[in-house]
Structure formats: structure tokens, C-alpha cells
Amino acid sequence: MTFRLRPVLTIAKRDLKSYFTSPMAYVIMSGFLFIMGFMFFSTLEYFNSSNMQAQQFGGKSMSLTDGIIRPLYGNMNVILLFICPAITMRLFAEERKNQTIQILMTAPITLDEMIVGKFLSAVFFVGTLMLATLVYPAILFFVGNPEIGPLFTCLLGTMLLASSLISMGVFFSATTESQIVAMILTLVTTLFFWLISWASYSAGPVWSDVLGHLSLINHFNNFGQGMIHSSDVIFFLSFIFLGLFLTHRVLDSYRWR
Amino acid sequence: MIQVSHLSKLYGPRRAIEDLNFDVKAGEIVGFLGPNGAGKSTTMKIITGFMPASEGTVTVGGHDVAKNPIAVKREIGYLPENPPLYMEMRVREYLEFAAKIHGVPNKNVKSAVDWALEKTHITDVAHRITGNLSKGYKQRVGIAQALVHRPKVLILDEPTVGLDPKQIIEIRELIKSLGGEHTIILSSHILPEVTATCGRIIVINRGRIAAEDTMDGLTLKLKKGIVFSVLVKDPRADGIEKVKSISGIHQVSTVGNKLVVQVKPDQGELRDQIAAAVVGSGMGLLELTAERVSLEEIFLQLTTEEERTA
Numbered sequence: 001m002t003f004r005l006r007p008v009l010t011i012a013k014r015d016l017k018s019y020f021t022s023p024m025a026y027v028i029m030s031g032f033l034f035i036m037g038f039m040f041f042s043t044l045e046y047f048n049s050s051n052m053q054a055q056q057f058g059g060k061s062m063s064l065t066d067g068i069i070r071p072l073y074g075n076m077n078v079i080l081l082f083i084c085p086a087i088t089m090r091l092f093a094e095e096r097k098n099q100t101i102q103i104l105m106t107a108p109i110t111l112d113e114m115i116v117g118k119f120l121s122a123v124f125f126v127g128t129l130m131l132a133t134l135v136y137p138a139i140l141f142f143v144g145n146p147e148i149g150p151l152f153t154c155l156l157g158t159m160l161l162a163s164s165l166i167s168m169g170v171f172f173s174a175t176t177e178s179q180i181v182a183m184i185l186t187l188v189t190t191l192f193f194w195l196i197s198w199a200s201y202s203a204g205p206v207w208s209d210v211l212g213h214l215s216l217i218n219h220f221n222n223f224g225q226g227m228i229h230s231s232d233v234i235f236f237l238s239f240i241f242l243g244l245f246l247t248h249r250v251l252d253s254y255r256w257r
Numbered sequence: 258m259i260q261v262s263h264l265s266k267l268y269g270p271r272r273a274i275e276d277l278n279f280d281v282k283a284g285e286i287v288g289f290l291g292p293n294g295a296g297k298s299t300t301m302k303i304i305t306g307f308m309p310a311s312e313g314t315v316t317v318g319g320h321d322v323a324k325n326p327i328a329v330k331r332e333i334g335y336l337p338e339n340p341p342l343y344m345e346m347r348v349r350e351y352l353e354f355a356a357k358i359h360g361v362p363n364k365n366v367k368s369a370v371d372w373a374l375e376k377t378h379i380t381d382v383a384h385r386i387t388g389n390l391s392k393g394y395k396q397r398v399g400i401a402q403a404l405v406h407r408p409k410v411l412i413l414d415e416p417t418v419g420l421d422p423k424q425i426i427e428i429r430e431l432i433k434s435l436g437g438e439h440t441i442i443l444s445s446h447i448l449p450e451v452t453a454t455c456g457r458i459i460v461i462n463r464g465r466i467a468a469e470d471t472m473d474g475l476t477l478k479l480k481k482g483i484v485f486s487v488l489v490k491d492p493r494a495d496g497i498e499k500v501k502s503i504s505g506i507h508q509v510s511t512v513g514n515k516l517v518v519q520v521k522p523d524q525g526e527l528r529d530q531i532a533a534a535v536v537g538s539g540m541g542l543l544e545l546t547a548e549r550v551s552l553e554e555i556f557l558q559l560t561t562e563e564e565r566t567a
Binding site: 002006007010011014018021022098099100101102103104105106107108109110255 | 305306307308309327328330331333335337339341342343344345346354355357358359360402
């Protein structure tokens, strides 16, 4: 099986460009940055008032990392949970509907190259969103002295989490011609994997462990605290691989119909 | 260049094509002719590797489509029924994308795109957005997309659909000019289309090959007894009797100084015998032509015959 970078990047570039030639990219970006800005502002206000209280009553004051960066990226993940399905929904569904998928399917490229190219375009898009959010830490660096390590792990964890959401989105986009159906299926599935740890409270000892490990957000927590655990990285990478593998199966079977 | 053997495709229980066998030589222009739903598009989709066959094999340039799809796809330019255009892209941008995913090296992309734009006469819309073009232009962008990497084999599914008569002529000329250098299979349910461009015709009906020959060959094969019209100087009765007496002649009638000679089916041509009889009886041969059935008629015959046996 061949896997070449050039077709991957050609496809990723085209899809990324097509995000920005439709209004969708701008709607998503401005919506995302609006909510993020609001959250940053609120977190900052809360941080200020709680630190002021701590000073008055002699409690322990929070660091910028604990008080702002970590909650900020934790909340960003929730927003990404809703935004990623909207980003990925068109990737294959639109190509199937407009039958442009035929040009990809009859070009001398492999399914893997096609899928990874599509996946990367969405990852790059989310990466662009993430770059834009770096303005908040930049403000903190301007006025204070936050730690750079936890900021880095938060970014890494968020990217890995977002990539997992995207891989699931790519899969559902490949299953249907309807973008809305793709979006809803992605949202339901990723939300389920978000909340699956809830079931672990009532499950037996073994199952509660298993369910806890399957939860997407649980694997972000260590990153939020500035730690990179190989188990978390492996979980996210496996999740991404699973999504892309299922996409491959679905597209392969699509050809038979 | 292309070998298709025992090709079948099932959609569920329905057989879209059944046991197709044909070869296409390098540089040939072959037309698939058949009514809608005959299996033309399905056959093309299988040759291009878009769709796997249920049974049988296709090889293109010595590569088996099922075993080595990438090698086959590299040789093929494909225009599907609906041109696969990204409506938000500009024409040039789109063709550059098509060139790149077909493996045209970066340094040649620009010249390849320029060439394809020029060949399909769309240079003037190169900077327009594909989605805003008229149907005819969209179709030509689709053809440009199939051409841009200069494939050895071109598979064109209904290439002139949606074009106006002037554009149709242009595209036919283009296709003809590409023959020789490229091996071309095109499909159509429009008869003049196929007669105008194709050296050989494969008539597909209900998923089977109903006939496969050159235009002339088909005309001969399908004519139920050829009709000759013979122009003579002096249509004398004894001469006409002499022509009638040739074995295999069905009927002779006269219209002015023209004899209409109807040959019985499966008697071969009898052209020489008729000429000899006319000359021998001293009527004076001016002209002897076999009346061609138009492909339209062949087509009707084919489909009606198939219907009867089905």
C-alpha cells in the first residue's frame, strides 16, 4: 500500500481553501471567537474577584494557570465538541452529493491518502482557530507571568481531543449524502463518548474502569494539569485511527453499491 | 490497450451488465451506444476503477483494474455523466487540482492546465467560478479535467450532453483530434454522435453487447437483405429479368431508369453478380450503390429484436 504526502496535501489544501470560500468558515470562526472571548472575560473577572477575596481573608490565591488557562481550555473543549461536527460534516457528504467524489475515486490516489487529506484539512482548520485563541494567553503574558508548560500541554491536549472529534466526524460524513445527518450523528456519538464516564458510577468495579477510560474528556484532564501521559496520547491516537479506519471501510463499501 | 472479458455487474439481484467481452486497441475511438440504462455508465465506471466488477476482468495497458487500480487510474482520464466540478472553485484552480491529484509534477502543472484550457476552448473563462458557468462550459471544464494529465486512455460518458450544436461540433472535432494519440471510449444514446466520431461501435442493450463493428460493418450485418440502387442508361425488361434470375435476389423494381434491387437476407453482397448482369444485358451501368440503413434504424432494430427475445 502506497502512502504519499503530495496527494494528501493537495486534497487537504483544496478542502481547507474551500472552507474559506464559503461563509461557513467565517461563521464558525466568529462564533467560536465570540464565545471564547466571553469565556475569557468571565473567567478573568471571576479570577480577579476570587483572588481579591483570597487576599482580603488570607486564603490561598490561584495562579494564572489554574485560574484562567486550564478552565479556558477545558471550556474550549466543550465548544469544540459542538463545532467539530459542523466543520467535518461537509468533507465527504458534500462530495457524495455533488458526485465530485468520482474525481477523487478515479484519480491515482489511495483511499488512505484521500481520507488523511480530508482529516488534515479539518485539523488545520481547528488549528487555525486554536492559533487565534492564543491571543488570550498572550494577554496574560503581557500582564502577568503564566507558566508556559501547562499552556503547551493544554494546547496539545485540545488538539488531540479535537482531532478525535474530527476523525469521528470524517467517518459519519462518509456514511451519508446529507450534511445535517452527518453532523447530528457525529454530535450524538462524540457526546456519548464524552458522557460515557457517567455510567461508570453505577457500573461494577471492572466496567467502571473501562467506561471511565473510554471517556474523551477524562483523557484531557491530565493535559489540563500540565501532564502528558502516554496512556492519554495513545487513547486519542487510537480514537483517531479508529475513526479513519471506519471511514476507509465505509468508502470501500460505497464503491460496491 | 483495454481488454474487457466476461464482465458482469450485479446491483443486488439486478444484472446491470452481463458477460461483456471486448478489446480496444491503442489509438482507437470506440463508441458505446445504447438506450438509457443499458449499462454503458456502469461499464465505464468499472473500467475507471470507480466501481468493482461482480465478475470478470478489465485490464488497461496491461494492468488489471482490480489488482492494480492505481496504475490503471494513472492511465485514464474520466468524464463521468455529471462533470465532477467543485462549484466554489475557479476553473484554473480546479484544473490545477485535477492535474495535481493525477500526479502531474508541480513544474508542469501550469503548462498542462493551459493546454487543457486551450484544447477545450475555455481559456476565456479560466478565472471564473465554476458554479457560475453555463451547462456547456461546465461540460467542457469536465472534459478539460479528464484531459489535463494527458492520459493514454480517455473515458467520456456522454461528452456532448448539454452543449449547443456549435459546441457539439467543436467537441467532436476535439475528440477526433485526440484519437490516435489517446485511446478513447465514449458513450452516447445519440446516434449521430457516435457515427461522427467513432471508428468502431459497441452497441449495448440490457447489459449485453448487441453488436460490435464499424459503422459500415454494422450496416451490412443488420440490414435484413441489402438494397442496391442501380442507375442504368436503358432499363430493358430482358435485362431486369436477368438481374432477377441471379440466385439470392428477392425483388427488383424500377423507378425511372433506376433499378431497386432487394437481396434476400444472408445472401452476402451479390454486388459483382448484379453489376455483371446489368453490364451483360447491355443496359449500361451508370451507378451501383448499397443503400445504407441509418444507425437510427439499426438501433431501433436492435432494441426491438432484443425485446422480442427477452
